[in-house]
């Protein structure tokens with residue numbers, strides 16, 4: 151299946167399946183999390199590349215959750 155395919159990086163395999171061990175959330179959204187919803191259901195996040203790296207943005211609160219500076223480096227990735 152396409153979701154299980156992996157890209158071979160420069161020195162190791164990069165999985166295309168969900169390997170997240172620690173989820174990133176908007177702190178304000180977590181403060182407002184309804185009792186009948188999971189963080190995944192409640193999240194309103196956008197993820198995208200920026201001029202310096204990659205950013206996670208909360209659509210509900212129009213605020214930065216995380217912005218990673220790649221410091222000019224290129225990193226192997228799977229898509």
Ligand SMILES: [Zn+2]
Nearest residue numbers: 176179208211
């Ligand atoms: Zn939020």
